Amino acid sequence: MSKKELVVVAMSGGVDSSVSAGLLKQKGYEVIGITLCFNLKGACNKGAISCGYEGIEEAKKVADKLGIPHYVLNMQKDLEEKVIKEFCSEYLKGRTPNPCVRCNQFIKFDILLKKALAMGARYLATGHYARIVFNRNYFLLKKAIDKTKDQSYFLYRLNQRQLKNIIFPLGNYKKAQVKDIAKKFGLGVAERPSSQEICFLCGKDYRQFLKERLRDKECFQMEEGLIVDKQGNSLGRHKGIAFYTIGQRQGLGIAKGYPLYIIHIDAEKNLITVGTKKDVYKKEFLLKEPNFILNLKKNKIVAKVKIRYNHREALADLEFYKDKIRVCFRKPQFAITPGQSAVFYDKDTVLGGGIIDTVIG
Secondary structure, three states: OOOOOEEEEEOOOOHHHHHHHHHHHHOOOEEEEEEEEOOOOOOOOOOOOOOOHHHHHHHHHHHHHHOOOEEEEEOHHHHHHHHHHHHHHHHHOOOOOOHHHHHHHHHHHHHHHHHHHHOOOOEEEOOOOEEEEEEOOEEEEEEOOOOOOOOHHHHOOOOHHHHOOEEOOOOOOOHHHHHHHHHHOOOOOOOOOOOOOOHHHOOOOHHHHHHHHOOOOOOHHHOOEEEEOOOOOEEEEEOOHHHOOOOOOOOOOOOOOOOOEEEEEEOOOOEEEEEOHHHHEEEEEEEEEEEEOOOOOOOEEEEEEEOOOOOOOEEEEEEEOOOEEEEEEEEEEEOOOOOOEEEEEEOOEEEEEEEEEEEOO
16 A cells, blocks of 8 residues: 555544544555535534534544544535435335435445546545455455444445445454554544434434425425225324334323234325234245446345344345346344345355335235
8 A cells, every 4th residue: 555545535524434534544545534414404503513514623622633634525515415305205105215325326436536546536435334345356245243333234336336446444353452542542532422313303303304305395295194904994093194104102192902003104194003912923025226346246145134224134035137136035034124224144245235115914
């Protein structure tokens, strides 16, 4: 590695991206820090690590401490167009989106990566907990060493062209080690709590965010409607299908003598169907917008599949069609949810994934 190689680090003001910048400078890279400013309309800027002014100030302090240049890039329009619009529209369709996947796909590893390369950088680095390994003629995306912090699930839409210009400095470290390194570097963010929420919500419940965003629009999906059982019997009323998700148990306001869970959301009828916990378990679904990191050249494969970030991946059979994939778990899984991402693994290697479209049974 030439000491003149330039790397741009996406710095949020948190400990992970800050340590990433420090590690890369320590290794001899020429490092530039860039913080994305979203300046969200109607959002709480103060106190938000990723989307507000406090994050920018923290990132600037870290850059000054490390002795690296720091710039701020306004991405408000891009976030609105690429992430937030889809976030709102998916909930109105009775689906549950994952905006972090889209942010990585369209903001960090598309627009920001292109910006970094245009600046003459060889790489873009982020504080994600994942690993990139070069294997002969291609790059592999792998889980992080720290499985409790692994973020490979959110990165499955990357491709070979992007992976060759990306570095994840924290992939081989555990979170406790990262905090220790921050202290050794003398960074004030060492004990700063990590953000566990969607950055543009800035501490708000997503339901409140939707109400504020869509207050001037007539959306019947945000109006009251019926809650029924599997036989179609009316059990109560909901506050709008946009505020619910598959597998949800709390907030239904129904006393039946046993727990009820949402098993289906019909956006066209503004109707929610509930059933027992057993009814929430399904085996098969169709997946749209597939992306594969490696060209598998097969019509059918067997892989471990993860249907949401905190889901323990399970064995499934995958059958490829032209633009969709049929996924069939060997054992039923809880709350297969349209709108969420399903990610395929071979041990600790990410094969690819897509968006859950239709649950079959």
